[in-house]
Amino acid sequence: MPSGRVHNLINIAAYSVLAAGALVAVRQQWLVVTPVQALNFSLAYAAGTFLLSPDLDLAEGKVDSKRHWGILGVLWVPYGMLFSHRGWSHSWVIGPLTRLAYVALIGLLLVGILKFVAPGVSLPQMPQPLSLKVTVPLVLGYYLSQWLHLMADGVRPDHGLRKGYRRVRGR
Template sequence: MCAVPSGRVHNLINLAAFAVLGGAALILERQRLWPDPTFSLTPAMMLNFTWAFMAGTFLLSPDLDLSEGRVDSKRRWGPLGFLWVPYGKMFSHRGLSHTWLVGPLTRLIYLALIAALVWTVVKYAWPQLGLGWPRLPQPFPYKVALPIAAGYYVSQWLHLVADGISPDHGLRHARRKVRRRR
């Protein structure tokens, strides 16, 4: 098995890939080479992709499953880094948190649960603030959601590729377990 990149190398890989993706997107946009001629990248879409990509790279790395120790992503949360320790205890390194679809989703759900808990505490501790639950725009436009999801997932997938984890990793692992039981 080959060596796994350090957190710093993962970040450099993601930043290099981001530069290539950004350059390719600009070329495709300027030359109007998109498969769908009605599609056009807007600055807001590019900004949403960029923010999500950077958050996925620097704050929500798959290595947060190691957050009981010294992990760059946890350190970047500053004094709130302790919030990721339970996540690290819930998921074994390179387990479910390092899968292609569910892994990134676990970090988003975990973050959403923390945000909901904080919101609930603030709402009931200080009722005079008159806080209600925040509402998403209805319907949530795909031109907002798609670049955010794409930016976040691409950053996560680059990390997994650098770790040598293929998209069918979970399936192969499950098949091996089934074969061992026979």
């Protein structure tokens, strides 16, 4: 299995090829991509590659993604305790969602603590629902970065489902 640095290099190389292909497609007018869509895709892809790697289920150890969080990397230790390595956190749909949900939970806890400690502080308003033109590039960028990691690990899209299927069939 590749190391964290190799995973990052794979994702960077794939992003480079994808960006070059998208640029050619846009110039040939085969594809329309706005600057905002390109930025959203790129930011989500970078976040999925460097900050929200599937290997955060090893967060009690030395993991590149945890290190990229700096001092906040300690917040990922409970995530590593919740999920076994290459378990649900390495599934193709649920795994990326668990990391997003975990980030949302940490954010809510921090907001709650801030409201308790400093009740007079005004917090930013919740963002309005995003349009599909904004949401689709975010989702695609994030999930593509996650799936490249899983492919490099040799994790199939039906990861975790095969065991359940065998149990149902009596194998």
